[in-house]
Amino acid sequence: MTAVPVLIFAVGNESRGDDALGPLLLRELDAWLSSEDVGREKGQGFVEQFELIEDFQFQIEHAMDMKDRKLILFIDAGMDTRAPFAFYRLQANNEPVLYSHALAPEALLKVYAQFYHQVPPDTFVLCIKGESFELGEAPSPEALANLASALQFIKQRLLDADALAWDKI
DSSP: OOOOSEEEEEEOOTTSGGGGHHHHHHHHHHHHHHSHHHHHHHOTTSGGGEEEEEESSBOTTHHHHTTTOSEEEEEEEESSSOSSEEEEEOOOOOSOOOOSSSBOHHHHHHHHHHHHSSOOOEEEEEEEEOSOOOTTOOOOHHHHHHHHHHHHHHHHHHHTOOHHHHTTO
C-alpha cells in the first residue's frame, strides 16, 4: 500500500473539556475535505492526498504511520498556548524516549528517525489554546472560538500542502 502524501494526526480526550479540540478539529477537516465544494474547487484527487488519524495520545506505533509521507501535521490542545493557536515546524529533539506511549510529537520524530534511519518528513504542529481540561466538562466557549480560528487557518494551509509555503506563515 502506498501512503498518501499528507498525514494529519489529532490527539485528545473528549471527556476532558478542551482536550477535545484536536479530535473536534479533525472531524471538521474531514467534513470539509469530503464536501462537494472542495472537490469542485480543487478537482478530483485532492481529498485523496490526505489521511486523518485520531487517537487519545501519540504512541510509538504512530512512527509507522509517518512512513513515506511528504508532510505531517500534529493537532492538539494546549493549556499554555497563546490564543487562538500556535503553528510551527517541528524538529526532533535529543531527549531520550523513556516511554512507549504518551509521546510528545518531538519524541515521535526521534523514534521515526531511529527506526527508519532517515530524516522524518516535514512536520508541523497546530496547538489550539484550551482553557479548561477538567474531567466531564464540555469544551469552553473560548476554546471553541479558538477552534474556529484554527480551522479557518489550517484549511488555507491544506489548500497549499507545500511545506515550503507553510514555513512562510
